[in-house]
Amino acid sequence: MSAWLPQLEIAAEQPPEGGGDGGGNNNGKWKGKEKVVPKHRKNRHGMLVGCYFVPKDLELFAILRCKLVCGQLPGALNNVFEHIRILEFHPALLHETYIGKEEDGYIYFFNRRQFAMKAGNKRQPTRVAKGGTWKASGGSKTVRSKKVDGIDIGQKLTMMFYERRFEGDRNPIKTN
Structure with missing residues (x-):
């Protein structure tokens, strides 16, 4: 059995006024400073969405x-x-x-x-x-x-x- 996974892509845009928390009228497409749209499931650095680079x-x-x-x-x-x-x-x-x-x-x-x-x-x-x-x-x-x-x-x-x-x-x- 195979599962269909939507692909995500990051668009180079600024979040709408009022923050990028996914609330409001932005249809939940903003993740922090990044806009997530179907295509690759990766952020602008090529990491999986939700993974952030914060090294010690x-x-x-x-x-x-x-x-x-x-x-x-x-x-x-x-x-x-x-x-x-x-x-x-x-x-x-x-x-x-x-x-x-x-x-x-x-x-x-x-x-x-x-x-x-x-x-x-x-x-x-x-x-x-x-x-x-x-x-x-x-x-x-x-x-x-x-x-x-x-x-x-x-x-x-x-x-x-x-x-x-x-x-x-x-x-x-x-x-x-």
């Missing part, structure tokens, strides 16, 4: 390791992450360009760190971007595995973008 820190490190070892991510994760050189873009342009890839308020990127040689053999990461500079905000947070005797997996660092108003600006403006 350890999961992000596992995804990065998979990307480094295998060269690409499995399944729908390829549709969530972008591999670009972040320093070549102003953060506002990044957001504007990749807003369609936003998942639960975040846009995910892979970026290879670039280093500049300073005096001696000390390598320092390059943080100068178009229109400003990235600076560390607060200290780094060590991410530890709870399953493997609390071994250190990596470090998490919050970065803030300071925008230069003109070339040579000595007092850049902190952005949010």
Whole structure:
């Protein structure tokens, strides 16, 4: 015995006024920020409808390791992450360009760190971007595995973008 399943597709539209909770006069076709219509049963990232990408820190490190070892991510994760050189873009342009890839308020990127040689053999990461500079905000947070005797997996660092108003600006403006 075979069961008929309707296929779903995500339309690139904004939810109607009053929210996208499926209530009101939108015929129950809105799921959060996504409109669900018959075709593929998948959301805009290629995941099944109802599945959302909200990773924890350890999961992000596992995804990065998979990307480094295998060269690409499995399944729908390829549709969530972008591999670009972040320093070549102003953060506002990044957001504007990749807003369609936003998942639960975040846009995910892979970026290879670039280093500049300073005096001696000390390598320092390059943080100068178009229109400003990235600076560390607060200290780094060590991410530890709870399953493997609390071994250190990596470090998490919050970065803030300071925008230069003109070339040579000595007092850049902190952005949010």
